[in-house]
Amino acid sequence: MAIKFLGKTLKNPLVLASGVLGNSSAILKRVHEQGCGLVTMKSIGPEPRDGHKNPTVMDLGSGMINAVGLPTPGYLNMKNEWHDLEKRNFPIVASIYGGSIEEFQKVARFVSSKKPDFIEINISCPNSEKHGMIFGVNPESSRDVVLAVKKEINVPLIAKLTPQALDIGEIARACEKAGADAICAINTLGPGMVIDIESQMPILSFKKGGLSGPMIKPVAVRCVYDIYKAVDIPIIGLGGVTTGADAIEMIMAGASLVGIGSAVNYRGIDIFTKVTKEMDTWLLEHDLSMEDIKGAAH
Ligand SMILES: Cc1cc2nc3c(=O)[nH]c(=O)nc-3n(C[C@H](O)[C@H](O)[C@H](O)COP(=O)(O)O)c2cc1C
Incomplete structure (x- = not known):
């Protein structure tokens, strides 16, 4: 199921989502060996x-x-990880974040010198300059980060979007116009809250948190569908994918690659091999190819 993505050949269309397995080079290597086509690092900050x-x-x-x-x-304290990752034989996405445009640029410049295959900008985290606002909820601030980071790097740029945006298609279009090479959607949904009724207190120490996993899949599919209508650049569809059927649904919405995050906890680190097999079986049974189903729901 090899696939071309922004000039690189991946062994399959499945992507490890940022953050769920950290940044140890040994774990990232293992995820690749367990069948993952493209491995995303946890977001690196200033x-x-x-x-x-x-x-x-x-x-x-x-x-x-x-x-x-x-x-x-x-970004300056990852010497061991970078040392090992520079010798890797598998493709990686380095995810970065910053609290201001300048911080994004600083991290991007350094990370680009470590030669990841792609850089993903996490514009779904709070922007301290704008009092907790998220860059990715606004087309202008999304555009500004893409323009600024693009100047600093020499690998393709992926913009990771938040479902909190009012019109995610508009945000994707702003990123594409500013030079983004691909879109990844979605980051976690929410924020939500869970209260323990015995202690009468929110369970998370931060009180609020982002939702992920099967319950957010319909939102993720709708976001990918809207983005596919809005842009021509490829999309990594992410959010709630657990099975081959879920991955096929994402591709039908318009995704070129499919991300998996929370489901690693449900099906194990070899989920990538399992989902690839399930996709292969479905396509064979229906006598269809990946190209046949891409964006088929439109
Ligand atoms: C524990 C945890 C940590 C995460 N950390 C990051 C992160 O560092 N950067 C990022 O862009 N997304 C992060 N995410 C979001 C995931 O990459 C993904 O966008 C989201 O979980 C939806 O996918 P899923 O339903 O397959 O988990 C994190 C998600 C979880 C559950």
């Missing part, structure tokens, strides 16, 4: 950051809620 106190993640059965708070050693 300064060391601990993230929120526990509890930060909770399984809700139909998905997860998390507020890990973007913990990062900071």
